[in-house]
Amino acid sequence: MPTEAFIYDALRSPRGRAAQPADLYEVKPIELLAQCLTAFQRRSGREDLPTEIDDLVIGCNTPAGDQGYNIARAALLYAGWGKARGGLQINRFNTSGLEAINLAAARITAGYGEIIIAGGLEVMSRVPTYLNSGPMMNDPATVINSHYIPQGVAADLVASTHGLSREDLDAYALRSHAKAVAAREAGHFAPSLEPITDQNGMMLLEHDAIPDPSLTAEQLATLGARFAEMGLAGFDEMALHRFPLVAEVNHRHTAGNTSPAADGCALCLLGNRPAGERLGLKPRARIRAVAMSAVDATLLTGGVNASDLVLKQAGLERSDVDLWEFNESFAAPSIRFQHRLNIDEAHFNVLGGSIALGEPLGAVGGMMLCQILDELERRDLTIGSLTIDAGAGLAVSTIIERL
Numbered sequence: 001m002p003t004e005a006f007i008y009d010a011l012r013s014p015r016g017r018a019a020q021p022a023d024l025y026e027v028k029p030i031e032l033l034a035q036c037l038t039a040f041q042r043r044s045g046r047e048d049l050p051t052e053i054d055d056l057v058i059g060c061n062t063p064a065g066d067q068g069y070n071i072a073r074a075a076l077l078y079a080g081w082g083k084a085r086g087g088l089q090i091n092r093f094n095t096s097g098l099e100a101i102n103l104a105a106a107r108i109t110a111g112y113g114e115i116i117i118a119g120g121l122e123v124m125s126r127v128p129t130y131l132n133s134g135p136m137m138n139d140p141a142t143v144i145n146s147h148y149i150p151q152g153v154a155a156d157l158v159a160s161t162h163g164l165s166r167e168d169l170d171a172y173a174l175r176s177h178a179k180a181v182a183a184r185e186a187g188h189f190a191p192s193l194e195p196i197t198d199q200n201g202m203m204l205l206e207h208d209a210i211p212d213p214s215l216t217a218e219q220l221a222t223l224g225a226r227f228a229e230m231g232l233a234g235f236d237e238m239a240l241h242r243f244p245l246v247a248e249v250n251h252r253h254t255a256g257n258t259s260p261a262a263d264g265c266a267l268c269l270l271g272n273r274p275a276g277e278r279l280g281l282k283p284r285a286r287i288r289a290v291a292m293s294a295v296d297a298t299l300l301t302g303g304v305n306a307s308d309l310v311l312k313q314a315g316l317e318r319s320d321v322d323l324w325e326f327n328e329s330f331a332a333p334s335i336r337f338q339h340r341l342n343i344d345e346a347h348f349n350v351l352g353g354s355i356a357l358g359e360p361l362g363a364v365g366g367m368m369l370c371q372i373l374d375e376l377e378r379r380d381l382t383i384g385s386l387t388i389d390a391g392a393g394l395a396v397s398t399i400i401e402r403l
Contacts, residue, residue, distance in 0.1 A: 004287075005104070006286050006403070007286065008044075011040070012267070013032060013035070013196050013263075013266070014195070014207050014264070017260070018262050018358070019261065022125035023209045026199075028126070032265045033121050034078050034079035036119075036267050037075060037081060044279070050076075050084040053115055054113035054115055056073075056088070057086075057103055057116065057119075058088070059362045059363075060089055060120065060121050060122060060362035061129065061132070062122070062129050064131045065126070066126050066127055067121060067127050070089045072088050072089045073088075075087075086116075090103065093390040094359065094388060095396040097119050097363050098386060099396055100365075101268050105270055108271060114272050114275035115279070116270050116271070117267055118268055119268050120365055122265075124361070125263050136392065147298045150230055151330070153227050153230055153239060155300055156250065156332070157298070158330075158333050162336055164252070164335055165252070170331075171217070173331055173355050173356075176356040177212055179352035179353075180351060189207070189351065192374050220256040220257065223254035226254050226255055227253060231251055236248075253332065258331070259329050259359035266365075266369070285402045288316075288383070289311075291398075292397075293396075294393045297393040300330070304340045304341065307397045314399045321384070323350060325368045326348070327359070327387070327388040328359075329359060351375060365386065365388055372400065373402070383399065384400045386399075386400070
């Protein structure tokens with residue numbers, strides 16, 4: 001009988017604003033990760049949990065500065081978990097947290113680990129994305145040859161090619177905020193949420209800080225195009241050269257209908273059945289299937305392909321999915337994904353998404369998993385789908401099955 005990867009628990013910090021005044025700036029990334037690790041000891045009732053850990057896999061979009069140099073291993077040591085084995089840091093852009101979970105599940109399924117903690121971390125107030133380097137950011141020849149354009153311009157290209165107006169994007173953003181505010185006020189985030197304290201034990205953040213109950217369409221309408229200047233720097237020309245049938249790139253995304261930078265950490269405790277039984281843990285769900293897709297590096301539309309591929313691998317149809325989570329980096333790709341898969345609003349990003357909650361890049365996949373797992377349990381549903389579009393044409397999708 002094949003080994004299965006079960007989710008025994010999932011938890012996250014609140015999402016804090018990365019812009020000043022930053023809610024979690026006082027907490028170093030290693031401390032934020034350590035607080036989330038030690039929460040598993042309290043939640044499981046197993047003080048000896050570190051001795052059972054076969055690995056810690058942490059996704060991070062910007063593994064530099066305070067969150068570089070294998071922060072996974074560093075956090076284990078910092079938390080006093082020196083007896084835990086391993087410590088691995090990975091980067092697949094903003095899919096990193098979800099990919100860390102997928103990688104841990106694959107390891108368990110293959111029999112190369114029994115208990116693994118996986119998830120993501122991003123403290124953008126301390127480590128901004130521009131600290132990343134590499135050829136796709138700094139080498140013009142690589143950028144031109146790969147047809148890579150920044151995600152904001154790619155999102156505007158999606159809006160332009162699919163006839164989405166500024167009003168469409170702003171209306172989507174308002175719905176995201178309304179869902180997130182309602183979920184926060186109703187306590188729907190509470191099962192996974194772990195408050196974060198400073199080094200003296202004083203409370204810093206108990207709830208997600210970014211959703212805005214007072215946001216209006218009129219306020220959104222006053223915001224200027226966020227990526228127009230970037231497009232004028234040559235990326236519009238690159239996009240139109242790649243897709244000559246597109247007349248122009250209309251820059252319709254603003255700071256209001258894209259995800260704001262955020263700080264946060266989200267982790268998942270995964271294991272096989274024998275290890276869970278040995279530790280007295282009850283599985284909440286299992287990883288049913290995982291998939292990755294890639295489209296042209298100019299585009300930001302791979303999520304539909306990844307979602308269909310993972311459903312095929314799971315032996316499911318779209319109609320079998322009870323709840324869908326799609327990462328809202330930008331409104332236009334989110335609208336396209338929902339429309340292409342014909343997902344009813346009542347089953348799509350039901351607790352709001354990154355436009356309202358913020359996007360701690362490497363952690364967002366783990367955040368999404370916490371939300372969908374909690375909501376599957378609250379609604380007594382079974383199948384959840386998580387999908388993230390990433391830069392350079394990448395997309396990752398995961399199916400979980402509640403037990």
